[in-house]
Amino acid sequence: MSGYGGRRTQAERDAITVEIGYALCSAVFAAAVLFGAVAGPALLFRLPDLVEKSLLWAGLVLAPVVFAVRVVSVLVRLRTAAQPSQPGRTKPDS
Structure with a gap:
């Protein structure tokens, strides 16, 4: 975004x-x-009922958590990433 909220x-x-x-x-x-x-x-496998239900439940709980953490981490990194002022340069004063 340009310097002062433009x-x-x-x-x-x-x-x-x-x-x-x-x-x-x-x-x-x-x-x-x-x-x-x-x-x-x-x-994939026939497991005891308690183990099957526990694994399915854990997968259903952890997958959305991982999804949210990944989205937030990528977007926060975007927000804080310093971009060079000119293409091909690594520092603004180089």
Whole structure:
């Protein structure tokens, strides 16, 4: 965003859109992998009822938590990331 609360440029809006998309896609992937790792054995194998229910419940509880944590962490990183002032430069004064 420009220095003092001005309007965002199209490039800035596009960058934010891409970061939001990345945050959502990577969060869905992370939540699916976690759910598969935790609840997968209960879905693939015949286990005692208590174990099956516990694994499914744990997967259903942990997956949304991982999703939310991943989205927030990516978007907070976007907000705090320092961008170079000119493309291809690593420091504004270089």
